[in-house]
Amino acid sequence: MMSKSLHDCGEKRCIDDACLHNLKANIPDEDTVIDIAETFQLLSDPTRVKLVYVLAEGGELCVHHIATILSMSQSAVSHQLRQLRNMRLVKTRREAQHVYYSLSDAHIMQLFNQCLEHVCE
């Protein structure tokens, strides 16, 4: 007797066990999934969306300027910038007392712009 499907819904459209197994096996490994989630997580907060936007527009900016532009406390901005820094989304350059932040590459802006298109349609 053939093994019973875990969930036999009795329709041709329904996929079989082999197919289920395949789908499960092809999911990217947990580390990759988490990397993807963490990357999207970076842009999942309005403050960080603005941060990225402002850095894209303004080029290199120091923390105090960013805080002024966004009308936020230096501390709040600094905490958020750290997240972007930890994920290598921004890079920093110290010059005297100032620390200048800028986007580390264009990738993030591709994602950002594509999303902007999506929400604007």
Place this chain on the structure above:
Amino acid sequence: MMSKSLHDCGEKRCIDDACLHNLKANIPDEDTVIDIAETFQLLSDPTRVKLVYVLAEGGELCVHHIATILSMSQSAVSHQLRQLRNMRLVKTRREAQHVYYSLSDAHIMQLFNQCLEHVCE
């Protein structure tokens, strides 16, 4: 006397008040920023990343199959699917007792694939 810069760091590189004001003025309006953040938020969780991936690979799947593939409870899957549904990222089709979920458009996969490229490099 000229108005003093909010934060005069005494370097040529430093932007002036007009520039600060411009950057602030050009930030997309709050609704757009929130839309962007919410869109990224949808893919900011490992479970939803897998959900989207599986729907992209498997086409149309019913809740029970998805739960089986992801080794998750039906309830947990259903709760997460609701979020994707609320944001119109997936669409549903009922057929008898089953509800089939599928991605509503290709946009989300463009975002997804671009991010996958990014984390895989």
Place this chain on the structure above:
DNA sequence: TGCACGAATGAACAATTATTCATATAAGCA
């Protein structure tokens, strides 16, 4: 050295979130 300024950080708190459990709805079938 001592002071001032810009930036980073730890602790605390409120708000949000993902999951579980229990239950409700919806459809097919006896």
Place this chain on the structure above:
DNA sequence: TGCTTATATGAATAATTGTTCATTCGTGCA
């Protein structure tokens, strides 16, 4: 009608997150 299966949902809970406050670190300057 009652029973079973598939799905949805509300309440509860644990975990995570964003901001504030207080403090510390790093640098330049008198």
